[in-house]
Amino acid sequence: MSEKKDEIAEDQAHIDESFEDVMSYEADELEALRAERDDYRDRFMRALADAENARKRADKERQEASNYGGTRLARDMLPVFDALSRALEAANEDVRSQAGPFLEGVELTQRELLNVFARHGITTVAPEVGEKFDPQMHEAMFEAPAPGTKAGDIIQVMENGFMIHDRLLRPAKVGVSSTPKS
Numbered sequence: 001m002s003e004k005k006d007e008i009a010e011d012q013a014h015i016d017e018s019f020e021d022v023m024s025y026e027a028d029e030l031e032a033l034r035a036e037r038d039d040y041r042d043r044f045m046r047a048l049a050d051a052e053n054a055r056k057r058a059d060k061e062r063q064e065a066s067n068y069g070g071t072r073l074a075r076d077m078l079p080v081f082d083a084l085s086r087a088l089e090a091a092n093e094d095v096r097s098q099a100g101p102f103l104e105g106v107e108l109t110q111r112e113l114l115n116v117f118a119r120h121g122i123t124t125v126a127p128e129v130g131e132k133f134d135p136q137m138h139e140a141m142f143e144a145p146a147p148g149t150k151a152g153d154i155i156q157v158m159e160n161g162f163m164i165h166d167r168l169l170r171p172a173k174v175g176v177s178s179t180p181k182s
Contacts, residue, residue: 067121067165074122077113078162078170084110117162125161125172127154137161139171149177 084106091103117123125137133140133152138161146155154174161172 068167070120071164071167071169074117074120074162074164075169077117081110081113081117082159084113121165122169123163125163125168127157127161127172127174129154129157133174133176137168137171138174138176140176141173142175143178144175145179146177151177151179153177 087106088103088110091099096103114124127134127138130149131154133154138154141158144155146153149155153176155177156175157172158175159173162169
């Protein structure tokens with residue numbers, strides 16, 4: 001009977017030892033699987049973030065293409081607008097009386113061009129005499145002293161500028177007051 005107990009005790013020790021080996025192996029394997037899972041989860045989250053960033057970037061590029069895609073064409077149309085403006089400014093009373101319907105057609109064409117500009121987000125930058133010169137919006141064509149003004153005031157507007165949405169298409173061309181002579 002003692003032999004039987006010894007044999008059972010030996011078997012139990014062997015089972016315990018095998019169980020501990022299996023458990024330690026499974027714990028190591030479990031830890032490795034957890035690490036692998038965490039790695040995959042991290043990669044997945046990064047891939048999601050990358051996809052979201054790519055989507056946002058594509059949306060922004062699509063919006064910019066929509067807003068600013070016609071910039072070159074708009075810039076090329078500005079001289080046409082300027083020519084219409086000069087034609088209307090050059091018409092004195094004699095010309096207006098003789099070519100009234102023709103000038104009316106020029107005015108309508110200019111107005112339609114402004115409407116097309118407005119539909120595409122193009123607005124006029126029309127500074128007034130006496131405003132402060134803004135180098136972001138205006139181009140100084142000359143600088144001269146002018147009585148009753150401060151240095152940096154606009155004293156003459158030679159050509160209006162244009163913006164397309166929030167970008168400057170062409171600066172307004174202006175004359176600027178220098179420090180007045182004393």
